[in-house]
Amino acid sequence: MRHEKLKQQVTERIESQSEEMVSFLGDMIDKETVIGNERPGQEVVVDKFESMGLEPDVWSPDVEKLREHEAFFETQPYQEAGYDDRPNVVATVEGAGDGPTLTLSGHMDVVPVTESEWEHEPFEMEREGDTLYGRGTGDMKGGIAAYVHAIECLRDLDVELEGDLYLQSTLEEEDGGIGGVLATLIYGYQPDGAIIPEPFGVPNLGMASAGVRYFRITVEGKSAHVGRGYLGENALDKAMKVYEALRELDAVRKERIDYEPAYRLEPRMRGHETNLNIGMIQAANWPAIIPGEVIMTGRLGWPPGEEPEEVMAELTATLEAAAEGDEWLEEHPPELEFFGLQADPHEVDPNEPLLQTAMENAEWVTGREGVFYGGSAGNDTRHYKRYYDIPATSVGPEATDIHGADENVTVDSLLETAKTIACTTIDYCGVVDD
CATH class of the missing domain: 3.40.630.10 (Zn peptidases)
Known part of the structure; x- marks a missing residue:
């Protein structure tokens, strides 16, 4: 010494x-x-x-x-x-x-x-x-x-x-x-x-x-009185398709990514080194309205090994794939915006x-x-x-x-x-x- x-x-x-x-x-x-x-x-x-x-x-x-x-x-x-x-x-x-x-x-x-x-x-x-x-x-x-x-x-x-x-x-x-x-x-x-x-x-x-990005996904629908719901297009229903695609992406990334320093002290962290989380969902402001827009706000985090552009591109591609085969979403694709905290x-x-x-x-x-x-x-x-x-x-x-x-x-x-x-x-x- x-x-x-x-x-x-x-x-x-x-x-x-x-x-x-x-x-x-x-x-x-x-x-x-x-x-x-x-x-x-x-x-x-x-x-x-x-x-x-x-x-x-x-x-x-x-x-x-x-x-x-x-x-x-x-x-x-x-x-x-x-x-x-x-x-x-x-x-x-x-x-x-x-x-x-x-x-x-x-x-x-x-x-x-x-x-x-x-x-x-x-x-x-x-x-x-x-x-x-x-x-x-x-x-x-x-x-x-x-x-x-x-x-x-x-x-x-x-x-x-x-x-x-x-x-x-x-x-x-x-x-x-x-x-x-x-x-x-x-x-x-x-x-x-x-x-x-x-x-x-x-x-x-x-x-x-870790790298961190906050993001916002806007899913468009068409609002209407719930009693005449057939006149609208429920944005929340469409948003749930997008949400399920995000959950699948999160699972795929967790399976794919391994960064041993993240779990050296906490074994329960293994398999959770990366995370894609939706923390906020905003829909209509009244119970009797078919939501005409849904905004999902989330956080994407990942350990060293990927550059931000790669991670952001994967999220973008997932949203595009989620819209395929859905006539409404193909005509009104979800909008993705990255905002706020940007840690590399x-x-x-x-x-x-x-x-x-x-x-x-x-x-x-x-x-x-x-x-x-x-x-x-x-x-x-x-x-x-x-x-x-x-x-x-x-x-x-x-x-x-x-x-x-x-x-x-x-x-x-x-x-x-x-x-x-x-x-x-x-x-x-x-x-x-x-």
Whole structure:
């Protein structure tokens, strides 16, 4: 183990000062930073960075520059709130030499809550023993607290890194991260490697993310009073033919696609690495009407191995085939529209030095064996690898009920995350010899 004596000192410091980490996390949880309203939490991060003697760079995304990028799409929060009052925050810890540059990045946004489902206050962190409750404790303000605590402890011990370190808190990861991580890369913060403390459950580390497309299918009919239904054409009947074709496509894809990293930790995931789901069906607005139009809205997800154009073309071909042999559908073919979230899949070679270094330290810190996994959901690491060929991994706590009621994380898991990140930073960036 490289730098073992130094790492022992750092991990002991992280442990002894754990209440500072918990307090900082509580300050962030108290801010209701539902996606689109990140500023209140970003102000907490700015204050924290300044208290560490850093000079945070605070800026809002330039949507015109974003539009020039191949990954750009208009996120729902951008459409509703724009970017003018939604800053990203980056603080630079300058290295003393020419070692590799590392980014530690977390997202401030959280998903909405249904408060009636919660036994705890979602935006007021509550502690029960080792467990911390609140929206974002796991996904992923807890990760931000862990990496900030790690670097704060390194600075307390006067550890001088060879390479520069970027500390980031970004926007709208929950809807694709366009104004967040992608914007920081376009802005110029392009490191040699990146760690995002998403809740992957250290010592298990992320190596891949899924492709995701939202889509909308409109099936035309002809409305009529149900008492004279023979004058209409029931769009819902026609939509069900399309729906059955989608179910068959989903089954075929599940049978065909195998991506082992997606189910390394959860055997029940096998056979479900790809998914085609209709989550919303809208028909008529009155019981006595033959529906003249049906809109089905869904999500298509898939692991690395297929490009978006291939997956989208297969869905298009399925709709065309579903209309064949039906006189009405042949004359009124279903309309397919892709909209909203557009995440493309990515995979990082686990043999990359950053990933190997992170795994070595994760296993040393926890005393447990870890695995590289991922590919069943989208996340911000894709922006680094897919578009800038920068290796990135997820090193984060084990959290419970993220996106659900009573989301929580343990202090112990956050400390393991902080220790792993601190030790990985030492090895990857290098340290100045005393």
